[in-house]
Amino acid sequence: MRLRVLLIDDEPGALEGMQLWIDWEGLGYEVCGMCSNGAEGLQMIEQLQPDVVLTDINMPVMNGLEMIKRWQEQGGRPVRFVILSGYSEFEYARKALRYNVTHYLLKPMDEEEAERELRSIYMELRQEAEQRRIRDAALWEQTLRVLQEAVVRPPVGMAEQQLLERLSSSRQEWQVCLVQTERSDYDWARERATERLGSQDGTYVLHMNAGQFVIVRGDSHASEQPGTAWHIINELAHEYADRPIQIARGGAVPSLSQLHHSYAEAREALRDTFYCPGAAGAIAYRRDGGAPILNQYDQTELINKLLSALMLLDTAAFHAAVEEAASLFRSQRVAPEIVKKVVIHLWYEMDDYVREHGPKEAELLLQEPEMPGAVESLLRLETCMERLLAWGEACIGLLLKEQKGKLQGTVQDINDYIKEHYREALTIKRLSEVFYLHPAYLGQLLIKKNGISFNELLHNLRIEEAEELLRIGKYTNSEVSELVGYTSYSQFLKQFEKRFHMSPNEYKNRN
Numbered sequence: 001m002r003l004r005v006l007l008i009d010d011e012p013g014a015l016e017g018m019q020l021w022i023d024w025e026g027l028g029y030e031v032c033g034m035c036s037n038g039a040e041g042l043q044m045i046e047q048l049q050p051d052v053v054l055t056d057i058n059m060p061v062m063n064g065l066e067m068i069k070r071w072q073e074q075g076g077r078p079v080r081f082v083i084l085s086g087y088s089e090f091e092y093a094r095k096a097l098r099y100n101v102t103h104y105l106l107k108p109m110d111e112e113e114a115e116r117e118l119r120s121i122y123m124e125l126r127q128e129a130e131q132r133r134i135r136d137a138a139l140w141e142q143t144l145r146v147l148q149e150a151v152v153r154p155p156v157g158m159a160e161q162q163l164l165e166r167l168s169s170s171r172q173e174w175q176v177c178l179v180q181t182e183r184s185d186y187d188w189a190r191e192r193a194t195e196r197l198g199s200q201d202g203t204y205v206l207h208m209n210a211g212q213f214v215i216v217r218g219d220s221h222a223s224e225q226p227g228t229a230w231h232i233i234n235e236l237a238h239e240y241a242d243r244p245i246q247i248a249r250g251g252a253v254p255s256l257s258q259l260h261h262s263y264a265e266a267r268e269a270l271r272d273t274f275y276c277p278g279a280a281g282a283i284a285y286r287r288d289g290g291a292p293i294l295n296q297y298d299q300t301e302l303i304n305k306l307l308s309a310l311m312l313l314d315t316a317a318f319h320a321a322v323e324e325a326a327s328l329f330r331s332q333r334v335a336p337e338i339v340k341k342v343v344i345h346l347w348y349e350m351d352d353y354v355r356e357h358g359p360k361e362a363e364l365l366l367q368e369p370e371m372p373g374a375v376e377s378l379l380r381l382e383t384c385m386e387r388l389l390a391w392g393e394a395c396i397g398l399l400l401k402e403q404k405g406k407l408q409g410t411v412q413d414i415n416d417y418i419k420e421h422y423r424e425a426l427t428i429k430r431l432s433e434v435f436y437l438h439p440a441y442l443g444q445l446l447i448k449k450n451g452i453s454f455n456e457l458l459h460n461l462r463i464e465e466a467e468e469l470l471r472i473g474k475y476t477n478s479e480v481s482e483l484v485g486y487t488s489y490s491q492f493l494k495q496f497e498k499r500f501h502m503s504p505n506e507y508k509n510r511n
Helices: 012-021 038-048 064-073 087-099 111-152 158-168 183-197 229-242 256-275 300-311 315-332 336-357 381-421 428-435 439-450 454-472 477-483 489-500 504-510
Strands: 003-008 029-035 052-056 080-085 103-106 173-180 203-209 212-219 246-249
Touching: 003 012, 003 038, 012 029, 012 111, 029 038, 038 052, 038 064, 052 064, 052 111, 064 080, 080 111, 103 111, 111 158, 111 203, 111 212, 111 256, 158 256, 173 183, 173 256, 183 203, 183 212, 183 229, 212 229, 212 256, 229 246, 246 256, 256 336, 300 315, 300 336, 300 381, 300 439, 315 381, 336 381, 381 428, 381 439, 381 454, 428 439, 428 454, 439 454, 454 477, 454 489, 454 504, 477 489, 477 504, 489 504
Parallel strands: 003 029, 003 052, 052 080, 080 103
Antiparallel strands: 173 212, 173 246, 203 212
């Protein structure tokens, strides 16, 4: 900390002596100017803005005390005055106390005494500066805290309302600019905004969450001229353009106590960008109307359809289901956060299914997914759907790999099981539970390997045994039907006639 000192004395020798005899730099000062009377001193205090003024009392044109009086009466910036006086001017020194001047030096000046006094002044001003810094920092933190709360809700406390009213009076209108970033870009984006806007009066950069901050800006009149806050914000948008960062403006409000309205509009505008495939990553975006955002959505049918396609290992069906979901989300304008949560839910459902039914190395092959952190991210609809599709294809690929390795042995085991249990109430659903396969996939697998469906195979086995039992002639037709697994004689009759083109009685008579 270096203090600026102005020297005033009508004796040139005294001025030169003060400048040369005192180690100003060693004491933490720099001499910013010198003059010879109080009238010049007033002008130089205004022009040079010194921290300390060392002045003689008895000078022509305007003496030192009159200069001090006038400076204090005109309400100038705080200055620490040190008066120089001789013993014969002690009454002047006493008068100076009325102007809160507590530092004085006797003439002729003693170098050691002067240095002690200047060190004392330096420590006083340093302590005052530190106290002022602490007070200013506390006031600034309080201002930011109150503004952060005012952004999201109306102020409730009297102290908060009074602070906002005092701040609001400096501008005609206020506006929120919402900046949404990925977490990895947040610190950089906010630092750039603070660097560029920190010197702008009536402009505040406020932290909202790990991916969002807002710029609160006040204007005496709308302006985007170079150097203004809005102009700088537009420049920031261009700086952000190579990163996934978006900027949205809310409407102007007359008072900071209404800031939450502007913020709500900015948030709504930002949500609209989810359905704007051609929009740039960093834009000053205003909502221009359109269909409202849907904040409720029943995801059950969509999830079932996509998981079914996964279990069937049907990539084409999965593609179709994703495209249908994207079209539905867009047509109904489902809230972006809901869409992302649906996609994340599907993501984890597929992950769990593959880890349970896929190859043993699935946990190594399944990398940490990108979607789980997407609720606060800037992903648009197309990107969400692309990631979901890619994830589904990866999962189906792993499941196919597992199925190919097991396929031959699995089909043989299934066929053996059917041959052993066909007399029971065997169904494709029961079979799928035994072998941990989706019923539809199991049915397609049996057709592919056996050339016939599960039901066809089941009926063939039952009718083949029925033929043997009828040839023996030991049982009635109904008994034969029950022994081979039919609970309905009419069903047995239908299947028998379908294969032999005759009834069980005709078959008996012929054989």
